[in-house]
Amino acid sequence: MRTQIEDVETESDHDEATIRLDSLTKRYGDVTANDGISFDVEAGEIFGYLGPNGAGKTTTIRLLLGLIKPTSGTAEVLGEDIRDRRALTEAKANVGYLPDTLGFEERLTGRQALDYFARMRGDERRDELLELFRPPLDKSIETYSHGNKRMLGIVQAFMHDPDLVILDEPTSGLDPLKQDRMHLFLEEERDAGKTIFFSSHVLSEVQRVCDRVGIIREGELVALEDIDDLLKRGGKQVRVHLAEPVDEQRFTTEEMIDVEVVDRTVRFTYTGEPAALLEHLVQYELEDVEIGDPQLDEIFKHYYGDDGLVGGE
Numbered sequence: 001m002r003t004q005i006e007d008v009e010t011e012s013d014h015d016e017a018t019i020r021l022d023s024l025t026k027r028y029g030d031v032t033a034n035d036g037i038s039f040d041v042e043a044g045e046i047f048g049y050l051g052p053n054g055a056g057k058t059t060t061i062r063l064l065l066g067l068i069k070p071t072s073g074t075a076e077v078l079g080e081d082i083r084d085r086r087a088l089t090e091a092k093a094n095v096g097y098l099p100d101t102l103g104f105e106e107r108l109t110g111r112q113a114l115d116y117f118a119r120m121r122g123d124e125r126r127d128e129l130l131e132l133f134r135p136p137l138d139k140s141i142e143t144y145s146h147g148n149k150r151m152l153g154i155v156q157a158f159m160h161d162p163d164l165v166i167l168d169e170p171t172s173g174l175d176p177l178k179q180d181r182m183h184l185f186l187e188e189e190r191d192a193g194k195t196i197f198f199s200s201h202v203l204s205e206v207q208r209v210c211d212r213v214g215i216i217r218e219g220e221l222v223a224l225e226d227i228d229d230l231l232k233r234g235g236k237q238v239r240v241h242l243a244e245p246v247d248e249q250r251f252t253t254e255e256m257i258d259v260e261v262v263d264r265t266v267r268f269t270y271t272g273e274p275a276a277l278l279e280h281l282v283q284y285e286l287e288d289v290e291i292g293d294p295q296l297d298e299i300f301k302h303y304y305g306d307d308g309l310v311g312g313e
């Protein structure tokens with residue numbers, strides 16, 4: 001039986017979504033960059049905000065940080081309405097932000113830029129983060145590579161130890177090793193109770209690192225789901241290598257979609273129960289079978305067709 005206290009706690013947890021969008025809308029002339037978007041980001045999750053270039057991700061982030069004003073609708077960040085400038089400014093002391101293009105004064109050295117942010121918000125985690133991400137500190141930022149600017153931005157976003165961190169395409173332009181380090185770091189932060197909201201147009205990173213995903217297309221939210229559920233609905237990717245050439249008609253069942261046959265190899269997405277698939281396959285003389293999870297890009301074709309997100313900058 002649930003106690004009254006548990007009920008109260010559950011309710012207050014629910015009330016304290018870290019970010020809450022409520023019909024958030026932003027128009028630039030004829031362009032509706034955000035069109036009535038509503039969703040919550042809960043405390044302690046990594047939320048991926050996914051969409052191709054121009055879909056409206058940066059617009060949402062800039063609205064959440066009070067850098068631009070909504071045309072209609074609103075949002076709350078750490079319980080404060082984004083239209084309340086003073087309250088939002090106070091809340092932002094507990095928010096980290098990595099913009100898509102860094103707003104650093106480029107003539108400063110990395111160290112001077114961090115000193116500047118430290119005076120505004122604190123820097124209790126600076127040393128630990130510098131150890132991990134290692135941007136150069138003593139040359140001017142204008143001489144930095146893109147990757148090093150990103151590293152400096154990440155240190156800046158996390159060094160005051162905020163509860164919520166908003167990252168706009170954090171890994172764009174980073175080499176794979178640095179991306180891996182970043183992903184691991186985000187997971188550790190999440191496990192320590194931090195909330196991470198990050199935008200991306202890279203499916204594989206969202207699949208790897210996020211708990212939930214919101215998908216935005218032309219300003220509209222077209223999906224909001226747990227990554228696991230999204231993948232489950234996508235069926236299984238199967239590749240079967242048979243001992244003899246395949247009679248496609250005989251081999252194919254209703255549960256198989258996107259079937260491709262090349263000589264003795266069949267590839268398909270299986271949407272039925274695993275046991276039924278195995279029963280079907282044992283009727284054939286098999287040389288090899290691979291069964292795996294689909295990549296999100298397969299699932300995303302439903303939302304975007306063949307263009308948009310798949311692999312592209």
Ligand SMILES: Nc1ncnc2c1ncn2[C@@H]1O[C@H](COP(=O)(O)OP(=O)(O)OP(=O)(O)O)[C@@H](O)[C@H]1O
Nearest residue numbers: 028031033051052053054055056057058059060100
């Ligand atoms: N200041 C502005 N004035 C006019 N139109 C704008 C402005 N900012 C954004 N837009 C338009 O709003 C739409 C959404 O842009 P936004 O930058 O939010 O997309 P995005 O998903 O972040 O894309 P990207 O990954 O390329 O940054 C685009 O059509 C863009 O051209």
